[in-house]
Amino acid sequence: MSDMYRDLILEHHRYPHNYGTLDPHDVSQEEHNPLCGDRIRLDLRIEDGKIAAVAFSGKGCAVSQAAASMLTDELVGMDVNRARDYGKDDLLELIGLPLDKNPVRLKCALLSLKAMKVGLYRYLGQQLEADDLD
Amino acid sequence: MSTIPFNVATVRGEFPILQYPVERPVVFLDSASSSQKPAAVIAALDHYYRHTNANVHRGVYQLSEQATLAFEQARQKVARFIHASSAREIVFTRNTTEAINLVAQAWGGANLRSGDVILISQMEHHSNIVPWQLIAQRTGAVLRAIPIDAQGRLVLDDLDRLLAGVKLVAVTHQSNVLGTINPVAELARRAHAVGALMLVDGAQSVPHMPVDVQALDIDFMAFSGHKMLAPTGVGVLWGRKALLDAMPPFMGGGSMIKTVTIETTTYADIPARFEAGTPMIGEAIALGAAVDYLTELGMEAVAAHEHTLAHYLLERLSDVPGLTWYGPPVGPDRAAMAAFSMVGAHPHDIAQILDSEGVAVRAGHHCTQPLHAALDLPSTVRASCYVYNDTSDIDRLVVGLAKVTKLFG
Numbered sequence: 001m002s003d004m005y006r007d008l009i010l011e012h013h014r015y016p017h018n019y020g021t022l023d024p025h026d027v028s029q030e031e032h033n034p035l036c037g038d039r040i041r042l043d044l045r046i047e048d049g050k051i052a053a054v055a056f057s058g059k060g061c062a063v064s065q066a067a068a069s070m071l072t073d074e075l076v077g078m079d080v081n082r083a084r085d086y087g088k089d090d091l092l093e094l095i096g097l098p099l100d101k102n103p104v105r106l107k108c109a110l111l112s113l114k115a116m117k118v119g120l121y122r123y124l125g126q127q128l129e130a131d132d133l134d
Numbered sequence: 135m136s137t138i139p140f141n142v143a144t145v146r147g148e149f150p151i152l153q154y155p156v157e158r159p160v161v162f163l164d165s166a167s168s169s170q171k172p173a174a175v176i177a178a179l180d181h182y183y184r185h186t187n188a189n190v191h192r193g194v195y196q197l198s199e200q201a202t203l204a205f206e207q208a209r210q211k212v213a214r215f216i217h218a219s220s221a222r223e224i225v226f227t228r229n230t231t232e233a234i235n236l237v238a239q240a241w242g243g244a245n246l247r248s249g250d251v252i253l254i255s256q257m258e259h260h261s262n263i264v265p266w267q268l269i270a271q272r273t274g275a276v277l278r279a280i281p282i283d284a285q286g287r288l289v290l291d292d293l294d295r296l297l298a299g300v301k302l303v304a305v306t307h308q309s310n311v312l313g314t315i316n317p318v319a320e321l322a323r324r325a326h327a328v329g330a331l332m333l334v335d336g337a338q339s340v341p342h343m344p345v346d347v348q349a350l351d352i353d354f355m356a357f358s359g360h361k362m363l364a365p366t367g368v369g370v371l372w373g374r375k376a377l378l379d380a381m382p383p384f385m386g387g388g389s390m391i392k393t394v395t396i397e398t399t400t401y402a403d404i405p406a407r408f409e410a411g412t413p414m415i416g417e418a419i420a421l422g423a424a425v426d427y428l429t430e431l432g433m434e435a436v437a438a439h440e441h442t443l444a445h446y447l448l449e450r451l452s453d454v455p456g457l458t459w460y461g462p463p464v465g466p467d468r469a470a471m472a473a474f475s476m477v478g479a480h481p482h483d484i485a486q487i488l489d490s491e492g493v494a495v496r497a498g499h500h501c502t503q504p505l506h507a508a509l510d511l512p513s514t515v516r517a518s519c520y521v522y523n524d525t526s527d528i529d530r531l532v533v534g535l536a537k538v539t540k541l542f543g
């Protein structure tokens with residue numbers, strides 16, 4: 001079996017961290033994967049230029065859920081500019097999955113990151129280019 | 135249960151891709167998406183590019199004559215395969231999608247008026263929904279859909295009411311998710327009774343069963359080469375000659391004209407009128423080779439083989455704990471495919487684990503979001519069979535599903 005279903009991924013899938021919604025929030029963004037119809041909503045609360053709280057909700061495959069769970073752990077306390085620049089390679093390193101030859105599964109892993117970036121760029125009043133998500 | 139009238143091991147041996155890797159060849163259960171190709175089809179494509187390559191209907195030199203002859207012979211083979219009354223009723227397109235768009239734009243653009251109804255069904259592939267939405271937006275026509283019941287069959291109790299104001303019925307012959315084989319002859323009869331035309335999406339039926347467009351008494355049928363052992367890039371629109379004759383062009387360009395001045399053009403006769411530009415010559419010739427291959431197997435035999443597999447597939451899937459499959463039970467209206475879901479496991483994860491076990495299936499909405507909305511599921515896993523599959527492939531699938539249960543159950 002590939003690394004894709006190693007214990008850490010399955011653990012985050014079964015018991016996701018930071019699952020739920022935030023009210024009030026400064027950022028709330030939902031993204032969906034048109035390939036499978038999965039949706040992830042990511043909420044952020046921002047205080048003093050840092051991410052003070054984060055939550056995600058929605059349903060998806062183990063890869064998208066575990067990636068969201070690990071990403072939200074990573075985001076707590078992060079500077080918003082650092083979070084804005086957090087990229088695909090950072091996330092893949094974080095979750096430890098070699099998805100460079102799996103373009104379809106890559107989209108699953110990146111769904112929560114996309115929600116975070118789309119939401120943060122809007123919060124910061126900045127323009128997100130499609131290339132920034134690749 | 136009927137016996138398998140051809141030797142599956144021999145058939146499988148004729149598909150190069152299914153021989154690799156040698157230590158554990160892939161179990162390919164995604165033919166509803168695109169089939170594998172036998173050596174005879176690959177050889178036809180190779181032979182064309184090595185020995186016959188030239189543009190068609192243009193040169194007087196020998197190569198072009200040979201290419202034209204082979205291209206037109208392929209058209210005749212396709213015509214015979216679906217029992218068209220003439221090869222002139224066969225239009226080569228890129229795929230099923232383009233064939234349906236052709237009818238929607240050319241026939242629909244000329245014939246649909248504001249308030250006219252196009253009747254589709256809840257189980258259609260997006261390729262038999264979106265083209266009608268596009269022409270409806272342009273003409274003011276509206277779409278209506280035949281609902282489905284809990285077993286994934288069309289609900290026809292209310293068909294008379296649904297047919298009010300309908301100018302064209304466009305329904306799939308065989309669902310690419312539920313495996314339902316729809317009563318298209320009956321639908322055609324009812325459509326004609328109210329003066330409507332009948333288009334059939336044959337993408338999933340033509341590769342798997344004998345199809346006779348005249349016996350079905352339909353008006354248009356669209357299907358793809360790549361799902362019936364042929365290369366990608368070639369599909370077919372069949373239409374009744376009188377209807378095609380009366381239709382304006384779909385796209386403009388070379389080949390589809392008689393005379394062109396700067397001001398105006400007179401259009402070629404059918405089928406050339408609908409084949410603008412240099413066509414997919416090698417692919418069409420290879421489609422002819424695929425038709426030869428299927429004809430040699432015999433489509434009755436193919437259908438019997440798949441019926442046997444349908445029975446085995448649903449029986450084995452029914453024994454997997456936590457698994458739900460969709461569509462009608464085994465019977466004359468059930469194809470050898472199954473979309474399913476499993477408690478606690480997402481379709482992508484199921485497909486990924488099966489892949490690691492060497493079993494190729496598809497996960498997703500299979501281009502049928504309205505159907506999945508009716509099933510109240512975002513996505514499903516689909517296993518689909520063809521001529522090269524046997525019961526051992528389904529056994530390997532079930533072994534893979536046990537791993538899914540172990541990880542996620």
